[in-house]
Amino acid sequence: MNQDRRILNAILSKDIFDYVLVDKAFRITAASQGVERYLSSQPKVGDDAFVYLPELVGNEEEVLQVFSRKYSLFTLESVEKNNYYVNLSVEYFDEKQAMILFHNITVMTLARQGIMQKSNEATLLHTMLQKIIDSLSSLLFVVDRKGEIAFANQRYREYFGGDKNVHLYRYIGRGLDDYDALCTYLGDKEVPVEMGDDTFMVQAIQIESMYQLFTLSRVTTIVRENFHLSQELQYDSLTGVYRKKFFDERLEQLLKNGEPFVLVVVDIDNFKSINDTYGHTLGDEILREFTYVIKGCLRKNDLIARWGGEEFVFALRTNEIDDAMTRMEALRKKIARHTFPKVNHLTASIGISWNTHCPCETAESILRRADTAMYVAKNEGKNRVQLAPKETCREMCS
Amino acid sequence: MIRKKVVMIGDFGVGKTSLIRRYVDNAFDDSYLATIGVKISRKALHLEDMECELLIWDTEGSSPIKGLPYSYFKGASGAIFVCDVTRDETVNHLNEHINTFLMLNNAAKHVLAYNKADLLPFHQQETLRQSLPGNAFLTSAKEDVDVDLLFSILAKEMLL
Numbered sequence: 001m002n003q004d005r006r007i008l009n010a011i012l013s014k015d016i017f018d019y020v021l022v023d024k025a026f027r028i029t030a031a032s033q034g035v036e037r038y039l040s041s042q043p044k045v046g047d048d049a050f051v052y053l054p055e056l057v058g059n060e061e062e063v064l065q066v067f068s069r070k071y072s073l074f075t076l077e078s079v080e081k082n083n084y085y086v087n088l089s090v091e092y093f094d095e096k097q098a099m100i101l102f103h104n105i106t107v108m109t110l111a112r113q114g115i116m117q118k119s120n121e122a123t124l125l126h127t128m129l130q131k132i133i134d135s136l137s138s139l140l141f142v143v144d145r146k147g148e149i150a151f152a153n154q155r156y157r158e159y160f161g162g163d164k165n166v167h168l169y170r171y172i173g174r175g176l177d178d179y180d181a182l183c184t185y186l187g188d189k190e191v192p193v194e195m196g197d198d199t200f201m202v203q204a205i206q207i208e209s210m211y212q213l214f215t216l217s218r219v220t221t222i223v224r225e226n227f228h229l230s231q232e233l234q235y236d237s238l239t240g241v242y243r244k245k246f247f248d249e250r251l252e253q254l255l256k257n258g259e260p261f262v263l264v265v266v267d268i269d270n271f272k273s274i275n276d277t278y279g280h281t282l283g284d285e286i287l288r289e290f291t292y293v294i295k296g297c298l299r300k301n302d303l304i305a306r307w308g309g310e311e312f313v314f315a316l317r318t319n320e321i322d323d324a325m326t327r328m329e330a331l332r333k334k335i336a337r338h339t340f341p342k343v344n345h346l347t348a349s350i351g352i353s354w355n356t357h358c359p360c361e362t363a364e365s366i367l368r369r370a371d372t373a374m375y376v377a378k379n380e381g382k383n384r385v386q387l388a389p390k391e392t393c394r395e396m397c398s
Numbered sequence: 399m400i401r402k403k404v405v406m407i408g409d410f411g412v413g414k415t416s417l418i419r420r421y422v423d424n425a426f427d428d429s430y431l432a433t434i435g436v437k438i439s440r441k442a443l444h445l446e447d448m449e450c451e452l453l454i455w456d457t458e459g460s461s462p463i464k465g466l467p468y469s470y471f472k473g474a475s476g477a478i479f480v481c482d483v484t485r486d487e488t489v490n491h492l493n494e495h496i497n498t499f500l501m502l503n504n505a506a507k508h509v510l511a512y513n514k515a516d517l518l519p520f521h522q523q524e525t526l527r528q529s530l531p532g533n534a535f536l537t538s539a540k541e542d543v544d545v546d547l548l549f550s551i552l553a554k555e556m557l558l
Contacts, residue, residue: 050401054438054453058403058473077469078435085435113434116458120410120432123461127487 247305410459
């Protein structure tokens with residue numbers, strides 16, 4: 001036994017290495033005893049090497065080079081064979097044989113597999129979470145301790161492009177100068193912020209002590225829809241003045257705050273005959289024109305609403321009854337002088353009342369007195385301005 | 399006996415091992431076990447009176463931290479590129495994998511497996527199937543959809 005063979009046997013005895021010798025025709029010429037565990041059965045001399053070592057198929061040329069070049073080597077790493085992992089290396093043995101060495105790396109490879117398994121699972125989870133975060137309709141970004149954006153989701157990137165220096169805190173308008181200040185200001189509240197044409201609700205969450213998560217939920221559409229809805233709820237679609245319900249709320253507020261006002265009810269005389277004669281389309285046109293005329297006689301802070309039909313109600317922001325009377329008389333004349341389409345001239349009857357400051361006074365009672373005064377004006381010949389009769393508090397409260 | 403080396407290539411977790419298990423053993427296991435290194439499975443075939451054996455190399459998938467295992471590609475007569483239809487990034491990586499493989503084996507044949515079709519609603523399966531190129535198959539190792547077809551088409555390409 002030569003020196004090389006002694007060294008080889010010493011290595012093989014450690015149960016880490018096994019071998020198969022093959023000739024140039026890929027026939028097995030020898031094999032170590034331990035090789036059986038990798039190959040399922042012990043190969044015999046003369047067996048086809050490809051049957052036991054399909055790894056050689058397709059690599060025949062590389063293997064044959066080993067026979068002619070003493071220092072050439074063909075290797076395959078981490079090959080699973082019969083539930084073992086081996087590194088295969090084909091080395092020069094002599095001029096007629098190549099040695100296929102099996103290096104058992106099972107223990108090390110299984111440990112590597114465990115790590116790879118965890119790594120792959122973590123990558124899958126990370127990818128899935130990334131997709132979930134990117135699919136959120138909110139803009140989301142994370143700021144680190146240095147105040148720099150450490151992460152931003154796809155919606156954020158799409159909205160702000162590549163700009164990482166958006167400085168959201170500047171849009172809040174409270175003199176905030178960094179994300180710490182913004183986080184403190186927001187607390188656990190959602191705060192609206194306008195950026196360009198959009199409105200967002202901003203929320204902050206402190207993630208441990210390292211990161212701050214900010215979410216911006218775009219509410220532009222909701223804000224616009226709310227605006228349109230409140231417009232529809234507040235304003236009469238035909239004339240553009242307040243609806244009576246909204247006027248009542250404002251009137252209650254004036255009363256509650258003790259703000260002065262004089263209440264006026266105006267009704268167009270003989271309007272039913274206009275509708276009956278000319279139809280509702282012209283009736284609507286006249287109502288719009290009538291509104292235009294009366295708005296011209298009101299001041300900026302006066303309130304006006306359409307009570308219904310051809311009846312309007314104002315709250316003149318004054319506590320001077322004489323002043324109110326003068327202005328309403330001027331309005332009456334202006335209406336009478338104005339030329340309306342088709343009907344030419346119209347008149348209106350006007351009733352006026354005021355807050356008596358009696359404890360039982362309500363917006364409804366003031367309105368009722370103005371309405372009664374307006375009917376008195378009608379009954380006394382129309383085209384008149386009528387003050388509500390003075391009542392004592394006792395009379396009113398009884 | 400003609401023996402042909404076929405390599406399974408794709409990102410990790412796309413179902414390369416499952417396709418082989420379905421094709422060779424007609425079995426399926428839902429649990430995921432990462433392949434490390436390479437494992438060779440054999441499948442005997444009769445093609446027009448020809449006895450042949452496919453030696454199917456199940457290689458570990460590429461991941462963001464580990465690229466393709468090029469050392470296993472050499473000498474392959476064919477390749478099956480696998481992606482997961484529910485993970486866009488695995489589909490997007492196909493071209494890169496194909497180019498890498500063909501640089502090493504320019505005469506090799508290849509087919510594509512758009513795997514895990516069972517996870518898509520039926521109408522999406524149909525839409526996707528119609529949009530696939532001729533050498534691509536919508537497969538499901540779980541439901542055994544077009545797995546035999548995938549391998550047999552490649553075998554014919556390599557042998558006939």
